[in-house]
Amino acid sequence: MTALTQLSQAIKDAPRWHQEDQFQNPSEIKIIPLKNEALGAEVWGLDARKAQSGETIYKLKQALAENLILIFKNQILDDAQYLAFASYFGPIFRPTADNPVLGYQAETGTPPDVVLVSNGVDQGDYTGHSELSPHADHQWTPQPSFSSLLYAIQLPHDGGQTTWYNTIKAYDALDDETKRQIDKLQLITYNPFVRAQTNKGWNSNKTEMPLYRFKDQPIIGHAYAHPLVRTHPETGLKALWLNTRTEVELVNYDDQNGSQLIAQLREHILKPEFQYEHNWQVGDIVFWDNQVTLHSRKAFPSEQKRLLKRISLAGGRPY
Template identity: 75%
Template sequence: MTNLSQLSQAIQNAPQWHFSEQFQNDNEIKIVPLKDQALGAEVYGLDARKAQSGATIFKLKQALAEHLILIFKQQSLDDLQFLAFSSYFGAIFRPSADNPVLGSALDTGTPPDVVPVSNAVGQGDYTGNGELSPHADHQWTPTPSFGSLLYAVELPKLGGKTSWYNTIKAYDALDEQTKQHIEHLQLITYNPFVRAQSNNGQQNYAINTPYYRYKDQPILGHAYPHPLVRTHPESGRKALWLNTRSEVELVNYDDQKGSDLVAQLREHILKPEFKYEHHWQVGDIVFWDNQATLHSREPFPADQRRLLKRVSLAGGRPF
């Protein structure tokens, strides 16, 4: 389990830019947008084990804000190297103990810095092998993560592909009347892990989870209103801040009309023109902007191993 002292160790052990033999030349790095895709770009020439210059990190941050996902191929990292590379882009996401997320420890309530997204490692297998519906990470917390990096270590022979959805394009494609109607609406996303704890110990938080909370239903966990239409803090573009499956509620809105509106927007987000499907290869790192995308996973056979490592980065309050 990676903890704060290991993050300090990761930074201490990381190559320093003033050692020229370990320094990445930013002129070697090329960013190529994915052709005919709703989002995404591939990054060529970068070795995530090396020290990165300010110019490189600035270039990558600009590219992430524009393309929403960045794909780094053929990387070979241990956990500390992965953590050190991720920390160039922001502080590590650490939720409060009363807001459980993927990987939260039973004793402390907080997750490891490097979370195994896996069915393969025994203790710490958090996601199994089933389908994961399109969602934004940590949407039920007061300050959701701004982004995550996911690193492929072991892959199944069949299935397990991850898809990302561009919720900026989804918002832009709405008609003007709908845009005006939803502009100032506030949405509460209820914590699916609290819901799972109430499902008689079921680990699959999709079991018995309503898609909309009516006002006569009990509230499970904390409720943090966030804008339904979120503004990207760097680009200023607007995005739909809505996942496709977990329990939500529009603030000060009629129950049935709210449920119908959310269902219509969810159906809209899932249109194929907003989607990119990633076919994983060992050594891939995918870095995505959690503020303007959803991501999902297709199922894979239970007898096949899949191990990816995830680092999530701290964000601010949505606006």
């Protein structure tokens, strides 16, 4: 079944508004901001299997723009129900075949609508069990995803927590001189999957991925320039559009100065006051704004199974 057919079938089979036993009352749903001051809110009482009203979806979209991540508790969904729920918030992210991303299929060059995030060899072992550094998804594509949803199916007993980073707060905390220095800069983020294909040593952890591309080094993959300081399309707030480990390059900028500036900004992003660490529970769906956050993962034992399912939603060109 093609990805388009999979989504079309999910929407066709989704609950209909006229069925009173499936249409959820908005008053049952509570949105509670997390006690930390960085980002995040929990959503209680929502059953993602049911049809949702315009009032509910509008309220959730507002809450996402304000809190940057929403945590839906106690969900039990099959893939079709999961896709139908995600489609309330936008179309599925589908990159071109020449821009590989997590879960891309060798025969098509693109991922399925629902990507398995697992260390199980029979379930798409794309990310293994080791630590994943803070990153935004799909930064190396011409139109990175707007958001993703991650649904916890099976979890390890030790480790595997995911941390989200508020890059709006990270930008706001910079001094005025640094803001003036970076506000108009353009940044290229190079595709780590192309690097992995080209440099098998990096993929097997035998060599480090470069953190900055100097002008005497070859360009690997496509090079799409996006603003280093990105504007959120709904709130107008500014955010640092920079991960902490993937190879990057500032456009028309001195190599040494650029490398030093990026290193300083990366260190700044990692400050504890910008972070929320999520301790997963089975049935959690975390829905995050990929435009103004980063996320990372703690390592966990290889013999312990971790299975989550991710759906990414399409975004526009950063500005």
